[in-house]
Amino acid sequence: MRVLYIGGTGIISSACVEESVRQEHEVFLLNRGSSKRYLPPPGVTVITGDVRGEQASLRAALVAHAPFDAIADFITFTPEDLEARLALLDGLTEQFVFISSASCYQKPPKCYLITEETPLENPHWQYSRDKIACEQLLERQSKQAYTVVRPSLTYGHANLPLVLNSWAHPWTVVERMLAGKPVIIPGDGTSLWTNTWNGDFAKGFVGLLGRSEVYGEAFHITSDEVLCWNQLFQTVADALGVAPDFVHIPSDFCMSLYPDWEGTLIGDKVNSVVLDNSKLKRFVPRYKAEVVWAEGVRRSLEWFKADPTRQTTDPEVNARQDAVIAAFRR
Incomplete structure (x- = not known):
């Protein structure tokens, strides 16, 4: 073909x-x-x-x-x-x-x-x-x-898709966890995602x-593995061997400081979403997602650690996280 x-x-x-x-x-x-x-x-x-x-x-x-x-x-x-x-x-x-x-x-x-x-x-x-x-x-x-x-x-080796992380510089939230800095999880972290x-x-x-x-x-x-955001973030922290400082902040509060987050938050990731792959499997019967999140995180972190030049961070994402957390804690 x-x-x-x-x-x-x-x-x-x-x-x-x-x-x-x-x-x-x-x-x-x-x-x-x-x-x-x-x-x-x-x-x-x-x-x-x-x-x-x-x-x-x-x-x-x-x-x-x-x-x-x-x-x-x-x-x-x-x-x-x-x-x-x-x-x-x-x-x-x-x-x-x-x-x-x-x-x-x-x-x-x-x-x-x-x-x-x-x-x-x-x-x-x-x-x-x-x-x-x-x-x-x-x-x-x-x-x-x-x-x-x-x-x-x-996602693949070069990306760790965590909500409010940087797509271009996904090491940003990883670096925050390693440094003991607080990390935002929108809402209570119990909404389902894949x-x-x-x-x-x-x-x-x-x-x-x-x-x-x-x-x-x-x-x-999609994968058939469904986890909540608390589990998705905690898996990364476990793989890094750190005790994370997660801060649960309502999406509306986050958006009050940064309205452009509306799309990625209430327009997407803070909703509980479970995608049924039955239709795909009728047409592609052999389809099976084999890489669970814990394995994908392990592969991604190995890729980043293999070359420190890949461990770039996004100053704007860091500044936004710090600003929202400081305002919420006040």
Whole structure:
């Protein structure tokens, strides 16, 4: 199978590229070639170009390698971008795979158990509303066969996804724990959540490629391990061998100081969310998420410790944590 990944160097997409290679697909990447952290596996063809740049020459480069059995787009976030992407790829693939987000599901949820039939409605996060609009655009158009995939919080070696941590510098909260500094856990920490190892996600994702029976369908792909935020944070502290200073602070209080936290808090992570993977398993029966959170944390911390230059921290996140904790304690 011939698969083109648009992007292909991120936490999720790089794992999907590697899984496609393992399954002996002919793999192509379209990106700007600027990633310093991730090098594609041998045998992958890289088409260098900017999907937001000049379209005619980019289209010619893609046509030279077409057709593709599937094209997976990891870097489209707005309906305007999606319209341009569909025009660029017109006639080049049988299946277009759009990467949406599980944050699109109804917030706050009326039921903790989320299926693909749960309404898409998130008044708290523009990112999610844009992804919803993209899905609606795909439904309206009739020319391109498509499949929608909705990842939830997915991580790999280079990322530890803890709420109110830095996505670009995930060592930030780890450093706070090691230094004995207080760390915010929003609310009482008992809301349910799932973090998914990127290699597990990739197995489910690649299983959907090149299959006509999934055209017009949407899937989320997550682990089946469900933990509360207290457990997620405590697992990291246990792996570090520290006694953490966790401070439980209501989300509304956090947002009163930093309103831009609305999306990641009440628009996403402080809701109890359990994603039912039954639909995915009907189409990909062999799918099983094998890496539990404790193992993923161990792998990630080993990766960071192997090279101290990776242990970067985010001054703004540190300043925000300190400011919110100080205000709350007052």
